[in-house]
Structures are given as structure tokens and as C-alpha cells.
Amino acid sequence: MFITLEGIEGSGKTTQIQTMARWLTAAGRECLTTREPGGTSIGGQIRSVLLHPDNSDLAPTAELLLYVADRVQHLETIVRPALAAGKVVVCDRYFDATLVYQGYARGLNRDMIRQLHQLACKGLTPDLTLLLDLDPEDGLARAWRRIDSDRAHAMESRFEKETLLFHQRVRAGYLDLARREPRRFAIIDAAVDPQAVAAQIETVLSAYFQPRSDGAD
Incomplete structure (x- = not known):
């Protein structure tokens, strides 16, 4: 999954991805956690270009293609092999981040971004997406x-140096x-404390995985 x-x-x-990994392990599922950009050694080099604050003049299309390059490497070397081995990734x-940051926020053509994802990444879609929703002013203050x-x-x-309107x-x-896509997305209220956020996520996960009871083998 x-x-x-x-x-x-x-x-x-x-914070929540680590809590999820512990919950899934307790539910008896082998879990791999990763990230984009930077989930591979090559991706880490791409991440340093994408996120470094000195690169404010990075052209939106160049930014998009760097994200796609990171994703192709990530899928081929990390994600697909783990899924094939039966792990929860x-x-x-x-991809949703690319669509909103480079599409909705930067203004690049969203159909073009989708086509690029289909071509380069074979359109791999998550089974479940947890959207941690928060007011941008609060999120930026935390960041x-x-x-x-x-x-x-x-x-x-x-990205934190972008305008409030961008966020x-x-x-x-x-x-x-x-x-x-209401069947794929679950919206999580991220304005509450981390424990309350984790409880919301665990409720969603419980619909997909049965936690192992105490004392089970």
C-alpha cells in the first residue's frame, strides 16, 4: 500500500510520519518511510538545489523538472521495489505537492504537469493521501x-520565503x-496538538489496517 x-x-x-510508522509496525505491517524531494542519495543533491534559499531565481519550469527527476529516481530505486516486496510505503x-506548488501556486499548466507525471512516472497514484490542513499563517509561524x-x-x-499569498x-x-478525489484523500486538522493529529490519522488508518492486539504473536 x-x-x-x-x-x-x-x-x-x-512528526506524524514517524508516529505512523510505529502504528503500522504495531499493526504487523512492514513499513518504509521516505520523502520527496531527497529520498535517495541523488535526490538529496537535487533537494539541496530546490530548497536552498539562495536559489530564489530558479525558473518555475526548471523547478518542475527537477522535482520530476527526483521522483523518477525515487520511484525506481525506493518506492516501487518496496511496494513489490509487500511493504507499506x-x-x-x-505528486500532489508538485501539482499544487508548481501548478496552483506557480501557475504552470496543470494538465501539462499531469501528462509529465504519466510519462515519466507511469502515473503511479497513492492508495491513500493524508492532507494535514492548516492555516498558512499558522504553518509559516511554526516553520x-x-x-x-x-x-x-x-x-x-x-519556500518558506515565498509570500503568504503563495502559501x-x-x-x-x-x-x-x-x-x-474524496476517496483517496483524508483531511486531517493539523491546527491541534500533535497527539490529537496522530489520533485522527490512526482513525483513518484503522479503516485499512487492523492493529495487533496486546500479547499477539
């Missing part, structure tokens, strides 16, 4: 607290996708 987490900056995906961001306290995050702050477009794009 292929599960993705999506959401604006500061929505808590990094949980990925922090995937900047993290950036101000951690140099590593400061070196990946290009509002990202959120609106995500919500539009969720409205169009």
Missing part, C-alpha cells in the same frame, strides 16, 4: 520557529484536490 502525507510548510508531516510529499532554531532547516527555507494558493490547491 502506498500512503502519502501532504500539507503546507509547518503542518507537521515530519509512507512518503512525505509526492520559521523551526528554521530560527536549526541551521539545517535554514538551508532549506526557499494560500498552495492550501487552496490541496483542498481542491481533496474535494475532487
Whole structure:
């Protein structure tokens, strides 16, 4: 099963993906967690270009193609082999992020982005997408607290430096996708504390996986 987490900056995906992995392991499922961009060694180099704050002049189409290159490498070397082995793959961001950031927010043609995904990635679609929804002002405030306290995050702050309007477009794009694909998307209220967010996610996961009872082999 292929599960993705999506959401604006500061929505808590990094925290929740680890909680999900523990829940799935307790449910008796072998789980692989990964991320985009940067889920592979080559992808890590691409990530450094995409997220570095000095690269503010990166052209939107060049940005799009870098994301696609990262995704092809990620799918071929990490995601597809894990799925073929029967693992549950949980990925922090995937194609929906490209569609909202480069399509809805940057203004690139969304049909072209979909066609590119079909051509380069064979249109692989997640079985379940958890959208951690949050007001952009709150998300950016969280993200900047993290950036101000951690140099590593400061070196990946290009998107946090975008305007509030940009992030509002990202959120609106995500919500539009969720409205169009209600069977795949589950909207999670990310404004509450992390434990409450995790409880919402576990409720969704319970519809797909039966947790192992205490004392079970």
C-alpha cells in the first residue's frame, strides 16, 4: 500500500510520519518511510538545489523538472521495489505537492504537469493521501520557529520565503484536490496538538489496517 502525507510548510508531516510508522509496525505491517524531494542519495543533491534559499531565481519550469527527476529516481530505486516486496510505503510529499506548488501556486499548466507525471512516472497514484490542513499563517509561524532554531532547516527555507499569498494558493490547491478525489484523500486538522493529529490519522488508518492486539504473536 502506498500512503502519502501532504500539507503546507509547518503542518507537521515530519512528526506524524514517524508516529505512523510505529502504528503500522504495531499493526504487523512492514513499513518504509521516505520523502520527496531527497529520498535517495541523488535526490538529496537535487533537494539541496530546490530548497536552498539562495536559489530564489530558479525558473518555475526548471523547478518542475527537477522535482520530476527526483521522483523518477525515487520511484525506481525506493518506492516501487518496496511496494513489490509487500511493504507499506509512507512518503512525505509526492505528486500532489508538485501539482499544487508548481501548478496552483506557480501557475504552470496543470494538465501539462499531469501528462509529465504519466510519462515519466507511469502515473503511479497513492492508495491513500493524508492532507494535514492548516492555516498558512499558522504553518509559516511554526516553520520559521523551526528554521530560527536549526541551521539545517535554514538551508532549506526557499519556500518558506515565498509570500503568504503563495502559501494560500498552495492550501487552496490541496483542498481542491481533496474535494475532487474524496476517496483517496483524508483531511486531517493539523491546527491541534500533535497527539490529537496522530489520533485522527490512526482513525483513518484503522479503516485499512487492523492493529495487533496486546500479547499477539
